[in-house]
Amino acid sequence: RKRIRTFKNHRFVIPKSRYDSIDSYLSIQGDPYNDVPLVMDNNIYNKLRDANIDHLLAQHVAHLFIRDTVSLFSEKVNQAPTDSDHFENIQSTNWQTMRFKVPPPNSPIGWRVEFRPCEIQLTDFENAAFVVFVVLLTRVILSYKLNLLIPISKVDENMTKAQKRSAVREEVFWFRKDITSSGQQASDMPIEHQYGAMTINQIINGKEGVFPGLIPLINSYLSGMDVDTDTHCSIQQYLKLIQRRASGELLTTASWIRQFVRQHPAYKQDSLVNDEVTYDLLKTIDGIQNGSIPCPELIIPSLVSKTQESIPSAMEKVYCGEVNNCCDS
Numbered sequence: 001r002k003r004i005r006t007f008k009n010h011r012f013v014i015p016k017s018r019y020d021s022i023d024s025y026l027s028i029q030g031d032p033y034n035d036v037p038l039v040m041d042n043n044i045y046n047k048l049r050d051a052n053i054d055h056l057l058a059q060h061v062a063h064l065f066i067r068d069t070v071s072l073f074s075e076k077v078n079q080a081p082t083d084s085d086h087f088e089n090i091q092s093t094n095w096q097t098m099r100f101k102v103p104p105p106n107s108p109i110g111w112r113v114e115f116r117p118c119e120i121q122l123t124d125f126e127n128a129a130f131v132v133f134v135v136l137l138t139r140v141i142l143s144y145k146l147n148l149l150i151p152i153s154k155v156d157e158n159m160t161k162a163q164k165r166s167a168v169r170e171e172v173f174w175f176r177k178d179i180t181s182s183g184q185q186a187s188d189m190p191i192e193h194q195y196g197a198m199t200i201n202q203i204i205n206g207k208e209g210v211f212p213g214l215i216p217l218i219n220s221y222l223s224g225m226d227v228d229t230d231t232h233c234s235i236q237q238y239l240k241l242i243q244r245r246a247s248g249e250l251l252t253t254a255s256w257i258r259q260f261v262r263q264h265p266a267y268k269q270d271s272l273v274n275d276e277v278t279y280d281l282l283k284t285i286d287g288i289q290n291g292s293i294p295c296p297e298l299i300i301p302s303l304v305s306k307t308q309e310s311i312p313s314a315m316e317k318v319y320c321g322e323v324n325n326c327c328d329s
Contacts, residue, residue: 040059
């Protein structure tokens, strides 16, 4: 049997990795959903509170500093009080699903939030699809004033489930049911009644009478925007990829790689991926990337962007005219 022993020479017992989901919400609206005790450096917290930093931000920063930095450069040890390298060193080595980024000193860069849970895909098209989806979803949240808050403990459960094999098709995840409720309307309902278990397909594509779906909400938002035909076509191709991944019609990258390995004649069903399997996998991935190998179970061939990397000739002519015929010089 395992014995539980008390740490005598350690200040913190840290329940999660620095590479994990977020540990707390920073907004006032999100505070009631912070249902997991936050491990933090109380000395740093008190110092920030004494400097009139609000409670939620102070505990977030104090939580970051429960860990040592991963690396430190000798030339960066001694810094001026206005430098932020020490803070950024800690901040940038806490790899959570979201990152709240403060403005760098003496810079025009403002406050930012990074969305970080996405894994890199095999092709530029897939990567572009997820970037476009996330950006459009942020616009929908802001425009429609959506409320997607659920307890942090349920976020942790979702992340644990998301790492399981075939989670997209087989798992259910906690998600807020009424995403239009906010303020007093939301506080009148017990928190445990505000969310429910949904499949990824229901969350992304919706289920009639239950949840509208994130992509239908994006399409509703786009219907009121002035978008040119080619851009609209590209966006729809991107969204279609995500819809079909969510429904299970298309494989995820992880499922496709697993399927490739298991079906390879050199794989002996022994969990050992030898050089031959690895080489063939990488060659196939390269072929998928450059378009020489079709992979309809991962990307439907018709899903291609109409957006061009080069500037259309008409736009180039207009632009050059605005900068004193720069193209002719």
